[in-house]
Amino acid sequence: MDLALLRTFVTVHRAGSFTRAAALLGLSQPAVTSQIRTLERQLGRPLFLRQARGVTPTSIGDELAHKAAPHLDALAEIAQTGLDDESAERTLHLAGPPEFTAERALPALTGPSLDDGHGFTVRAAFGNAEEVLEGLAAGHHDLAISTVRPRGALLTATPLCDEEHVLVAAPRWDELIDAGKLCRKGATALENLPVIEVHESLPLVSRYWAAVFDSHPAASGAVIVPDLRAVLACAIAGAGLAVLPRYLCAAALERGEVVALHEPAVPPLRTYVLVVRTGTLAVPQVARAHERLLAAAAAWC
Structure with a gap:
């Protein structure tokens, strides 16, 4: 079986469309389509x-991708690094939510205390x-950091850490809220108070209200900004209530x-x-980054 055809097939499987796969491979869409049809003729079964x-893989397509993808990734790593031990420093492409990646993941990957003598360049x-x-x-x-566990066999997820959420506001709001009423009546004590959030749908506030008060928030967002660090800054400024990860607001809580x-x-x-993509923990820089983050996360919980 032609490895070039397999590489094209795995790229289409991951991209979910011939058009996106063609862009990733530097080929034309007709060339990608032709290669997939050739592979399907060789196997005698449809793959997509x-x-x-876009396209959806058949059961045969999923099975082939699960078997072939790790080996193709390993071959690509060999081609990239060669056999020279001096080429140990490689690039790790990391993706994740901006706040957690910036505040926790990147310091864990780049800090000197976790340097094992085998460095790699990080692109986030x-x-x-x-x-x-x-x-x-x-x-x-x-390598990706996510709050959603992926489905299927092509991606492999490992629990990293839990993040505690806290309902916070500037001190002046605490003075205006009846603590006794909040304990007795829950979310009704917070009705019509301004809320700071990352999206109009109020994802963090809604999750907190559902878990703690068994209700939905009544207020709409007074400030919507797509970064939790900016949400914290607005909360400190007194713009309203916010639900934030404790690690992100711990210093602000301590300072009052x-x-x-x-x-x-x-x-x-x-x-x-x-x-990670299943099988890629055999790639040295992916394995090292994976180990470093898991080790650092032990102190985050």
Whole structure:
């Protein structure tokens, strides 16, 4: 079986479309289509179901990708590094949510305390869970950090750490909120108060309200900004209430710049996972980064 055909097949499988695969491979779309048809003729089975927007692998296609992808990735690594021991320093393409990646993952990967003498260059990209997992599957990233566990066999996830969420606000808001009413009536004590969030759908606030108050937030977002570090800055400035990871606001809580408005017996948690393409933990820089993050995460929980 022609390895070039397999490489094209795996790229299409990861990209989910002939068009995106062609761009990744530097080929024309007709060339990609022709190669897939040739491989299907050789196997005597269809590998993809053509749809209006992209392609979906058949069961045979999924099975072939699961078997072939790790070996092709290993061959690509050999081609990249060669057999020279002096070429140990390689590039790791990391993707994840901007705040967690910047505040925790990147310091863990680049800090001298975890230097094992085998360095690698880090290239980081930020995005939401859907974006980073799609990019990982398509081969744009080597390692992804996600709050969503991927499905299927092409991506492998390992639990990294849990993130505790805290309801915070500037001290002046704590003075305006009746603590007794908050304990007795829950979310009704917070109705119509301004909320700071990363999206109009209020994902963090809604998750907190559901877990702690068994209700939905009544207010709309007063400030919407797609970075939790900016949410914290707005909360410190007094713009309203916010739900934030404790690690991100711990220093501000200690300094008194914000206060925790509520301390539930069981705080809401969100779990992060480390995700790789199945089989790529055999790649040295991916394995080292994976180990470093897991080791660092032991101190985060």
